[in-house]
Amino acid sequence: MTEGATRKPVLLVLASTYPRWRGDHEPGFVHELSRRLVERFQVIVLCPHAPGADRREWLDGVEVIRFRYAPSRLETLVNDGGIAVNLRRSKWKALLVPLFLVAQLAVLVSVLARRRVDAIHAHWIIPQGLLACVAKVLTRSRAPLLVTSHGADVFALQGRLFDIARRFVLRRVNAATVVSGALLRAVTSQATGVGVVEVIPMGVDLQERFTASSLVERDASLILFVGRLVEKKGVIHLIRAMSAIHRMRPGTRLEIVGFGPEELALKVVVRELGLQGAVTFTGPAAPDTLPAAYRRAGVFVAPFVEAAAGDQEGLGLVVVEALGCGCPVVVGNVRAVADTLGPYFDAVAVDATDEEGLAHRIIAVIAAGPVAQQALAASVIDRFDWRVIANRYSALLLRLVHDRRDAEH
Incomplete structure (x- = not known):
């Protein structure tokens, strides 16, 4: 059996929201999915750095690379509310946006150029999906691209320029998912003519963590x-x-x-x-x-x-x-x-x-x-339940990897 048949495919995950450390109160759904994909993929996550976080670490079998986009004390664009909320709260943080985009694109290009990547999963159409499309052109990467919309990249980013950006991304990805039917309707109405968009939500650990207990009095x-x-x-x-x-x-x-x-x-x-x-x-x-x-x-x-x-x-x-x-x-x-x-x-x-x-x-x-x-x-x-959701994403990503390999032979 050849090495290519036995090694795990390398999955590069792009995100803006990601836990800064173990037990962080920031939304952790991207990590929860990523760690459940480790069984079938070698998972690398590229996400922004934040004060107090390590530049690089392993969390639950996931290799996490956090890119710098400003002096540490100013890296406040993402956490404590998300990018859109932070921009509305503090107008000066608009100055961080181009730094954020350039920094993530530069590190993404570097990773694609230096390392084998079999598939890319970009969480949020804008900016991660957009940056992935640009990076693939710059590096001539043939890695299939899956993009997932979580809501803010559609509902919070209104206007003609954002509509154009979303259409640009969705017409160039190999697959797209949204986390709800409401998002599906919004995306397909804004970006007509795009390929198939599938509804696959994020999950919850309903087997071990979020369970009922007869021992606790309500x-x-x-x-x-x-x-x-x-x-x-x-x-x-x-x-x-x-x-x-x-x-x-x-x-x-x-x-x-x-x-x-x-x-x-x-x-x-x-x-x-x-x-x-x-x-x-x-x-x-x-x-x-x-x-x-x-x-x-x-x-x-x-x-x-x-x-x-x-x-x-x-x-x-x-x-x-x-x-x-x-x-x-x-x-x-x-x-x-x-x-x-x-x-x-x-x-x-x-x-x-x-x-x-x-x-x-x-x-x-x-x-x-x-x-x-x-x-x-x-x-x-x-x-x-995360077991159901992770299996659906795993099957979709493996299909993209196999389709690309079949096309190359």
Whole structure:
């Protein structure tokens, strides 16, 4: 048997959001997928550096290369909210964008020129997908390219130039995936004439981590939110709904787990409404601590809304995490979460900007208890467990590698 038949294909993964270290509270879905692909691929991740992170390390069998794009203390374009949020919060960070793009392109070209790469997986159409297309031309790489959209690269980047960029990428990739049906509709409407785009979401560890426990007593008076404190998460509406909830159900508490640019403004609203004793901000949490929070809460609320600039949730996996832990959920009625929850969506969804209606829905779900959503919880396991998702991505990437090899012979 030849070396080419026995060695693992080399997969180069491009990302902007990636854990800075083990246990980081930054979204870790790219790493969670990458580490599950190690069984069939040699995985290299190229992502931005951040203060306190190693330039290069191995995490769970994944080789991680973090590129520098500014002095360390200024490398703040990506973390604590994402690129789009950071740009809206701090206008000066627009100066970091060209540095970020040039630095990632330079390192990408270097890796493609120096190392064998059998396939490329670019997370986000813009900028990673765009940079991968350019780098392939510059290096004459024949590695097939898969690009995945997670939402912000479509919903938050509006305008003719972004539409042109997305069409440019999607017409040059070998395959494209989006994480929800709502994204599929948005992408195909903006980029007509592109090839096949498949819906494959990111996953949740529903076998070992996010599981229910009969040993933990659920607190019916505790409402839980987990996520970034940004406009599209709708936390402001949940806080305002707490006034009505307190009138109807005294003693109910809201625990907000997360961080983000809206934190100070949200705390001001809490003080103005006199809810200091009812609303607690616990800050960011390590991923390993989240299951305990979901198991303890009486209801998990994800009051998603469409932000003024058009950004909205691309998938809403925190809802799946809560359901995996047996926690009842209430969600904002955005399109992507409708795809996530399927036929059960209407029973738990509400217009989160209608704060009185949100309050009534939350109280109704608490009163019904976890048993009322058992069928909903069961429905997400087969569709979102990481084992299922990783197998789908692995099969797609291996098919791209084999198709290229067949074309070369």
